[in-house]
Amino acid sequence: MDLVGKVTRTRKGNEYICVLVDYYTKWAEAYAIPNKSAAVVSRCIINFFYRFGAPKRILTDQGSEFVNQ
Incomplete structure (x- = not known):
């Protein structure tokens, strides 16, 4: 799991991309x-x-957005 951005804003107002990959199938x-809010x-x-x-587990790059505050 990773977050990409800030990218060019879309017409719907999206500026980030949330990417999730199945480790086994690579999907x-x-x-x-x-x-990038928690919600x-x-x-x-x-x-x-x-x-x-x-x-069974979630792998991230431990970016600052995944740190609990």
Whole structure:
């Protein structure tokens, strides 16, 4: 899982891309999102889980947006 951006704003106001990859199958999903808030990112993750099932673990690059405050 990783967040890409800030990219050029789309007509719908999205400026970031949330990327989730299944480690086993290498299947990637990318979601255009307006910001990096916990609520928006968690929506992407939950959508991915509903479609493909919950993983045993989640790997990230431990970016600052994943640090609990």
